[in-house]
Amino acid sequence: MTLGLHRVSVREHAWLCTEPVPASLDCAQLTESAFDYLCSLSERFSSGGARLLQVEGRRRLKLDNFVGVIQTPCGTVLEIVPKHHAEGGSLAEARLLLRKLLLALLDLPTRDVGAASLQLFDAPLSEWVMGRFLQELDTLVSRGLRFEYQRVDEELPFLHGQLNLNRQLRQPPGREHRFHVRHEVYLPDRPENRLLKLALERVRQGTQDANHWRLAQELSFRLAEIPASRQVEQDFRAWGHDRLLAHYQAIKPWCELILSQHMPLAVAGDYQGMSLLFPMEKLFERFVARWLRASLAVGLDMRTPARSESLCEHQQQPIFRLEPDILIADGGQRWVLDTKWKLLDASKRADKYGLSQSDFYQLFAYGQKYLGGAGRMALIYPRTESFQSPLDTFDFGGGLSLEVLPFDLDQERLLGIERLRLARRTHEERLVA
Incomplete structure (x- = not known):
């Protein structure tokens, strides 16, 4: 079990520095070595077209909208949780939200994990992931490995x-x-078992939880005859899907997560530790799309995202592809929905509530190309204390309108969805689904 780790928990857009500051979710102190590591990591992200943080001066930086956990070579574990409250909000609430979003990303049913266990397990994301993996692996080994x-x-x-x-x-x-x-x-030397053995070794070496370490040690003895995977991507491609491996499907997402194969963005490089990073826009988009898929009436066609239209043509070839997050079709009628992870303020009419003009240009283009210039669209933002009900409708003219709706992540409901006039499942149908 790795010792000597120093944990720091903050929210998105928090300030990090090297000088002593009052610790909070919006500001924290790091060691010099951890600070330097984050700066070097940010350079690698920037070269790949993403921005992890903004460096201001030599000893101060501001995180962007990535969430997850970063483990540095010096032993610092930086936990970054979502900021879904304009003011206030606790670490426990933010951790619970992040795990809920992660389950939607992995397409795992929440009922299989249990809401009570999510609320009671007050640990960073990495320990929660490792705990879920060990539980699934223990169940799998008890049922029998595939030879x-x-x-x-x-x-x-x-x-x-x-x-x-x-x-x-x-x-x-x-x-x-x-x-x-x-x-x-x-x-038992199969691709699936080799990957599980490699993931188990990473968990055994990285966990700080004594119960997790003991279970990992026990499972390591039971899997002693299986070699660890040396070709992770190749073994994942060879992962079987026949009925004899049906009991392996529950553990696969957790194995992918630990081995950095299933994330929108993972920390790459020579040193990884137990580092997991996710763009909040993607987590929010996946969660809303999953909720809509379960809430809409059977028979509606829903694409996430849509990729059939482009802004224009050049030399008889489409250019500048238009990709709304969600496109819903019911016969000849269509709806375009886009999600944005940003905190609006409904009281600031003079500041346009915090809405972006470029987002409206984007939705106008979607409306012209996907809806033929007439129809209903929606921009979906997280519900906060300052944005609790839908804004008044925005009219583009010609029959094209846009709704700005809040999505309540705690209650899991889209406020104002009735304005779109979408056919939805009844309460009884949702329970059956």
Whole structure:
């Protein structure tokens, strides 16, 4: 079990510095080495087209809208949680929200995890992920690992299996008593098991929870004969999906998460530790889309995202693809919905509530290309204390309108959805689904 880790918990857009400051979710002190590591990590992100943080001066930086956990080589664990309250909000609430969003990203049913366990498990994201992986692996091992027959060619002092005549005839003098044979052995050395063994080793080395470490040690002994994967991507591609591996499907998302194969963005480089990062825009988009898919009436076609239209053509080829987050179709009628992870303030009419003009230009283009210039669209933002009800409708003219709606992440409902006049499931249908 790794020792000596120093945990720092903050929210998106928090300030980090090296000088002593009153600790809060919006400001925290880091060691010099952790600060330097974040700066170097930010450079790698920037070269890949993403921005992890803004560096202001030599000893001060501001985080962007990524959430998750970063473990530095010096032992600092930086936990970044969502900021879904304009003012206030506790660390426990933010952790619960992040786990809820993560379940939607992995497409896991919340009921399989249990709401009570989410609320009671007051630990950073990395420990929660490792705990879920260990629980699933313990269940899997108890049910039985999948073995497969593998052909083995070897030289034995006795005849076993099929005699390899070509090699036996070339046996040198004095070794006629040895047999070159070919036979099959029933082994657990499969791509799925190799990946689980590698993920288990990372959890065993990275956990700070004593119960997790003990369970990881026990499982490590039970999987001792399985080699760890050395070709992660290749083994994930070879992961089987037949009915004999159906009981492996529950653990696969957690294994992908730990081995950094299933995330919108992961920390890359020589040192990773147990680092997981996610853009909040993607988490929010996936959560809203999943909720809509479960809430809309059966038969509606929903695409996330839509990619069928472009802004214009150049040399008879489409250019500048238009990709709304959600496109819903019911026969010949369509709706365009876009999600934005930004905190609005409904009281600031003079400041346009915090809305972005570029977002409205974008939605206007979506309306022209996907709706033919007439229809209903929506921009969906998180509900906060300062944005609790839909804004008045925005009219583009020509029959094209835009609703700005709040999504309540705590109650899991879209306020003002009735304005879009979408066919929805009844309460009884949602319970069955």
